[in-house]
Amino acid sequence: MPDATVMGRAAPALPNPTEAPPAEHRAPADPPMARRALFRFGALAAAWSSAKAMATPPQVPADVEPNSLLVRLVSRLTMGLTTEELALANSLGYQGYLEYHLNHTAIADTALDTMLADQVRFSTLPMTYEQMLQVAAGQVANECIEAAVFRNVFSKRQFFERMVEFWSDHFNIDIAGERTSRLKPIDDRDVIRPGALGNFRTLLDASAHSPAMLYYLNNDISVAGNPNENYARELLELHTMGADGGYSQQDVAEVARCFTGWTFWRDASGATAGTFRYNQVVHDTGQKVVLGHVIPARSAAAGIQDGLDVLNILLDHPSTANYVSKKLCSWLLGRSTPQATISAVAGVYAASAGDIKAMIREALSANNLAAAEMKFKRPWHLFIHCMRVVPTTITNTSQLRSRLITAGQPRFGWPTPDGYPDHVDYWVGNIMPRWNFGADLMNSNQPIGGISVNTTGYFAGLTTAPQVVGRVNDALEGGEMPQGERTLLENYLQPTPTSVTQQREVLGLAMSSPSFQWY
Amino acid sequence: MTGPSHPEAARGCPEYAELSRRGFLAASGLAAAAVAAPAWLPRVAFAKDYRSSMRDVIISIYLRGASDGLTMCVPYADNAYYTLRPTLAIARPDSAATDKATDLDGFFGLPPAMLPLLPAYQAQRLAIVHACGSTDPSRSHFDAQRFMEVGKPDDPTLLTGWLGRHIANIPPMNPSAVLRGVGLSTGLARTLVGAPDTLPIVNLSGFNLAGAQTSRTARRMVIDSMYNGTVDPLKAAGLTTLQTIDTLANISFTTYQPAGGANYGTSSYGTSMKSVAALLKAQVGVEAVAIDVNGWDTHTNQGNVSGTMAALMANIAQVLAAFDTDMTAGATQPSYVVVVMSEFGRRAQENGSAGTDHGHGNCMLVLGSAVQGGQVVSQWPGLAPGQLFEGLDLDVTIDYRDILAEICAQRLGAPDLSVIFPAFTPTFRNIVA
Numbered sequence: 007m008p009d010a011t012v013m014g015r016a017a018p019a020l021p022n023p024t025e026a027p028p029a030e031h032r033a034p035a036d037p038p039m040a041r042r043a044l045f046r047f048g049a050l051a052a053a054w055s056s057a058k059a060m061a062t063p064p065q066v067p068a069d070v071e072p073n074s075l076l077v078r079l080v081s082r083l084t085m086g087l088t089t090e091e092l093a094l095a096n097s098l099g100y101q102g103y104l105e106y107h108l109n110h111t112a113i114a115d116t117a118l119d120t121m122l123a124d125q126v127r128f129s130t131l132p133m134t135y136e137q138m139l140q141v142a143a144g145q146v147a148n149e150c151i152e153a154a155v156f157r158n159v160f161s162k163r164q165f166f167e168r169m170v171e172f173w174s175d176h177f178n179i180d181i182a183g184e185r186t187s188r189l190k191p192i193d194d195r196d197v198i199r200p201g202a203l204g205n206f207r208t209l210l211d212a213s214a215h216s217p218a219m220l221y222y223l224n225n226d227i228s229v230a231g232n233p234n235e236n237y238a239r240e241l242l243e244l245h246t247m248g249a250d251g252g253y254s255q256q257d258v259a260e261v262a263r264c265f266t267g268w269t270f271w272r273d274a275s276g277a278t279a280g281t282f283r284y285n286q287v288v289h290d291t292g293q294k295v296v297l298g299h300v301i302p303a304r305s306a307a308a309g310i311q312d313g314l315d316v317l318n319i320l321l322d323h324p325s326t327a328n329y330v331s332k333k334l335c336s337w338l339l340g341r342s343t344p345q346a347t348i349s350a351v352a353g354v355y356a357a358s359a360g361d362i363k364a365m366i367r368e369a370l371s372a373n374n375l376a377a378a379e380m381k382f383k384r385p386w387h388l389f390i391h392c393m394r395v396v397p398t399t400i401t402n403t404s405q406l407r408s409r410l411i412t413a414g415q416p417r418f419g420w421p422t423p424d425g426y427p428d429h430v431d432y433w434v435g436n437i438m439p440r441w442n443f444g445a446d447l448m449n450s451n452q453p454i455g456g457i458s459v460n461t462t463g464y465f466a467g468l469t470t471a472p473q474v475v476g477r478v479n480d481a482l483e484g485g486e487m488p489q490g491e492r493t494l495l496e497n498y499l500q501p502t503p504t505s506v507t508q509q510r511e512v513l514g515l516a517m518s519s520p521s522f523q524w525y
Numbered sequence: 526m527t528g529p530s531h532p533e534a535a536r537g538c539p540e541y542a543e544l545s546r547r548g549f550l551a552a553s554g555l556a557a558a559a560v561a562a563p564a565w566l567p568r569v570a571f572a573k574d575y576r577s578s579m580r581d582v583i584i585s586i587y588l589r590g591a592s593d594g595l596t597m598c599v600p601y602a603d604n605a606y607y608t609l610r611p612t613l614a615i616a617r618p619d620s621a622a623t624d625k626a627t628d629l630d631g632f633f634g635l636p637p638a639m640l641p642l643l644p645a646y647q648a649q650r651l652a653i654v655h656a657c658g659s660t661d662p663s664r665s666h667f668d669a670q671r672f673m674e675v676g677k678p679d680d681p682t683l684l685t686g687w688l689g690r691h692i693a694n695i696p697p698m699n700p701s702a703v704l705r706g707v708g709l710s711t712g713l714a715r716t717l718v719g720a721p722d723t724l725p726i727v728n729l730s731g732f733n734l735a736g737a738q739t740s741r742t743a744r745r746m747v748i749d750s751m752y753n754g755t756v757d758p759l760k761a762a763g764l765t766t767l768q769t770i771d772t773l774a775n776i777s778f779t780t781y782q783p784a785g786g787a788n789y790g791t792s793s794y795g796t797s798m799k800s801v802a803a804l805l806k807a808q809v810g811v812e813a814v815a816i817d818v819n820g821w822d823t824h825t826n827q828g829n830v831s832g833t834m835a836a837l838m839a840n841i842a843q844v845l846a847a848f849d850t851d852m853t854a855g856a857t858q859p860s861y862v863v864v865v866m867s868e869f870g871r872r873a874q875e876n877g878s879a880g881t882d883h884g885h886g887n888c889m890l891v892l893g894s895a896v897q898g899g900q901v902v903s904q905w906p907g908l909a910p911g912q913l914f915e916g917l918d919l920d921v922t923i924d925y926r927d928i929l930a931e932i933c934a935q936r937l938g939a940p941d942l943s944v945i946f947p948a949f950t951p952t953f954r955n956i957v958a
Contacts, residue, residue: 224880229878231877232876233876234880235824236822412728414710414711415711421589422666430758431713432713434759435713435723435724435725436725437763438734441734442735445736449736488754491751494747494750495747507740508740514736515747520752520760
């Protein structure tokens, strides 16, 4: 049984739909469209859900309808809720479903594996850098992005892909450019994906040795005497301690000295091209002091230890525990996550020596999720979700990639090392490309080249407008579409709810609805 | 007209009635505009009390990545500059070099790549402010941009932008305007956050709902009603987007002909600024524009008279010069002010990668019809070892907020600067008339 003092708390703070704006900018009369409100609509409307047997009732605060919490959990763990995922969550229960996704390697993914085995479409995925040099850089990048589309839409390991996205932002590398077009796909394959649900220490170490990162942040040409500070600063600010983590400009300069010589073998190096290289000739052998730790003068040959020492100092620093936990909580729960929750996750970081799964378990408790704010889907998430809720065939992603650019989120395309923003204020205004993706995806003329949707049988046997909209509601929102939106869609279907064109347009409109923009 | 037709309004959808009213306003101006105006001009005539002459439209240009002000406006008379920049310096105006600085005032000079802006400077429409910037010592791009854009250093609780609060704090320049602020970007710059009736729109041309034409009006009604039924910020974004369709549909961005033969080039920044010129001349009530120009984080191979930095400068110089020509040569001359800024400058001493690391003081550019141009405004702190900020960087002797506050007060009609720049008392530098 849950702890009564925690579970029975009378009035948990209302989930906040956005980061709190200053009071003068609040809408005067409108209550926040808390997910809680959607819960109520869902509880009223989704008759089917109450009929579902719940294998393991989740530990839920008394005022949250259990199915709604599962809808939220599925939405947070996946690239968009589907009826299949919700059914799975219903059968496994809250904790069981979370563990299912955390144990991602146990999830069979044969359909995706078959798609990715296409050696024409994805010829460059397994290549070494040297092999990639024989292929146009743009092709290497496009195959990497296309693979990401397939994985996000079709993989059963949905939470793993969510975490790949998180770490792709945390260790952001812009894929644009001749060299990063080849190096970033290697970083994605050899650093981000192997580490996404592993250990943060391992992940940071791999990133620090990644040619893509060393090149992107100019450490590859940082030499003794006049080092380049770019990587050193972002290592402290973005990868570990955070800008408020308590380091100084002097620390940045010292860290830069420690990493002099961390580079990679250049293009003409044969089989080792594109792999990590410690070039001792340009390493600064003098003593350094980083965050009060003396790093002794070492021979050039032993000097690689300087950088490894820095990584350990950073990994053991409480600011790193807090900053990484804060970012993880922000991803999973939202930016208004209480400091107490962040500190609890940071405690797990310290106790488990950076076990990412353990941190996620701590963050994603039923209580924490029930109290979390709604999050606004970024364009990538929204587009992927659209393609997950209707039977979609993808033969080419060039037009999809172009639409992601217009919407503001080309995969691996954020130019600066901070990664894509994850707050509603940044994304909300650029809504036309979001609406138009759903509209065009569901247009019977299929104007998005390379992507087709087959709705044959999707509404089989459904003859009334409420039935059709009920199907849309279940498929897109797990039965939680607000009544107002449902009524508008039902009216749109009149007088011919069986019109295929109008049914598809209703799906497109549902993808454009306010409620579908959140998760 | 291209606006919505009336049968749908008769269905009794109140939101639609509002849309139709706007459509009617647009239509009523059609006849008058069609007589005298060139084809690209919008077929819109707004209310008589349009007061564009009372306020400038502000175009805020942000150079993301920290631009090297010591190259953009060269302090050639400071000998230390040449000591610190053995390979990256721009030669003195009196040097024998072919590519060298062009003198502005006996102390500063323009590098060759910035020369397209010399006519605007000489015509006293361009001013440069040097050793300027945020006094916050952060050398983090992201903190520095954030603090600069919210208008207050080191305050993580302030979430809205300085320009967003300015727009929120004054009545619309044009009471009929549906779009008061626009960012030419795929996400809203922090500068504009908090502004009512403001959207990021990366391409002003062809702004409309997709899907079958036959059902477009009916689908628009559904979307309108759905977004009327939700809450901000999504409600405001949705409704402003729908209303903006009609505003932008009346402006022919693709056929717009700049005045005076202005050539914006083909960069995305040029395309954006050309659209902004059409938007301003259309006088639909836009008061604030924000545009980002990326790529200024020149840690390596920065170059001087050629290379990365020169290409970046040549782009903004060409585009700003084209905008200056376009806005001053034609029959329609909207009152405007452009400010160009960046989060901080770059390290005074070049690094070992022929580039520059993160620094502190920088320069700002101010261009416009009421700018006190033809001057480099500066209290030059010097680049000698004892004069550098933290021993490393050009110091900040003019707070960037001095410049923006003066513009807000003198040209944008700001009634209360403390809303825009909290806890700050600006010193006006006579940048604008």
